[in-house]
Amino acid sequence: MSVSSKGFASSLQSAQGAKHARVLGVGGYRPERIVPNSEIVDLIDSSDEWIRERSGIIERRWAGPHETIVEMSAHASEPALAMAGITGEDIDCIIVATVSHPYQTPAVAPLLAVRLGAGSAAAFDISAACAGYCHGIAMAADMVRGGTARHVLVVGVERLSDFTDKTDRGTAFIFGDGAGAAVVGPSETPGIGPTVWGSDGEQWDVISQRDSWIEVHERDLGWPAIIMQGQSVFRWAVWGMAPVARKALDAAGITADQLDAFIPHQANVRIIDAMVKQLKLPDSVVVARDIAYTGNTSAASIPLATERMLRDGEIPSGGLALQIGFGAGLVYAAQVIVLP
Numbered sequence: 001m002s003v004s005s006k007g008f009a010s011s012l013q014s015a016q017g018a019k020h021a022r023v024l025g026v027g028g029y030r031p032e033r034i035v036p037n038s039e040i041v042d043l044i045d046s047s048d049e050w051i052r053e054r055s056g057i058i059e060r061r062w063a064g065p066h067e068t069i070v071e072m073s074a075h076a077s078e079p080a081l082a083m084a085g086i087t088g089e090d091i092d093c094i095i096v097a098t099v100s101h102p103y104q105t106p107a108v109a110p111l112l113a114v115r116l117g118a119g120s121a122a123a124f125d126i127s128a129a130c131a132g133y134c135h136g137i138a139m140a141a142d143m144v145r146g147g148t149a150r151h152v153l154v155v156g157v158e159r160l161s162d163f164t165d166k167t168d169r170g171t172a173f174i175f176g177d178g179a180g181a182a183v184v185g186p187s188e189t190p191g192i193g194p195t196v197w198g199s200d201g202e203q204w205d206v207i208s209q210r211d212s213w214i215e216v217h218e219r220d221l222g223w224p225a226i227i228m229q230g231q232s233v234f235r236w237a238v239w240g241m242a243p244v245a246r247k248a249l250d251a252a253g254i255t256a257d258q259l260d261a262f263i264p265h266q267a268n269v270r271i272i273d274a275m276v277k278q279l280k281l282p283d284s285v286v287v288a289r290d291i292a293y294t295g296n297t298s299a300a301s302i303p304l305a306t307e308r309m310l311r312d313g314e315i316p317s318g319g320l321a322l323q324i325g326f327g328a329g330l331v332y333a334a335q336v337i338v339l340p
Helices: 048-055 069-084 108-116 129-146 201-206 213-219 230-252 269-279 298-311
Strands: 020-029 033-036 059-062 093-097 122-126 152-159 177-187 196-199 207-209 226-228 261-264 320-327 331-338
Touching: 020 069, 020 129, 020 298, 020 331, 048 269, 059 177, 069 108, 069 152, 069 177, 069 298, 093 108, 093 129, 108 122, 108 152, 122 129, 129 152, 129 177, 129 196, 129 298, 129 320, 129 331, 152 298, 177 298, 196 230, 201 230, 230 269, 230 320, 230 331, 261 269, 261 298, 298 320
Parallel strands: 093 122, 093 152, 261 320
Antiparallel strands: 020 177, 033 059, 152 177, 196 331, 207 226, 320 331
């Protein structure tokens, strides 16, 4: 017996979105407390010179008690909204990328929506570690073009100092705190290129939380920390991410010499320099090396670098930037954007 569809399929309506999407504004927030290498070295039997040579880090910011994940997110979002020329009431969706929110639930995004006056905007968090911001930009662009949102706020925010073992020689000097935000909205011309993204879950253990929350509770292990197999991560990032970046350029129809900026995740200055060499970027391309003064801020690193470089006039408004995030999972995402 056949079942009639009653013509439902032909009468179903779908959302109509913008022809293109772009980043309309960015903002950033760096915690007040500056932590130089001199505060790190004694607990890990190291030196300022060793940390600089190994990572390129000179100092980082650590959040104080009042600088919560939600608070930092709000401080980063407000200038992004201002640059985009909109208010909280204009936000249709908020995507927060973080791995360091101390609560399993509720998510950061709904609390941020209340803080920004975004009313009943859709709001959710994503967990894609250091690639989270680029994942969020990809989702936001698809939402705008698909018609499910007109303006999407994407926030990358971390308090990694909470998850850092201050005695672990391999990670104690790496992580920092901060928040970066971007508003994605409609555009008459292409502003966000196709995203090249993926994962390699077989290498999940090279960057991970040391103990599960269940183990922490059952075995009274104290607060969990993030651990990392540095050499494995270095090899994966150097040899695996440059091809991803090249694919993002190809997908956008852009060549390296057309770029104004290269803004990779701020994981390690040696990784950044190796990627620049592999991509054969000309000297005219400005490269983000904010890790020297912010440390590795995971999901916040790319928007923080973008905001500072624009504010300091290092990169041009309306220029082209290649951004790529990569980290725990292992996961990665890259796209070319038009700078706001």
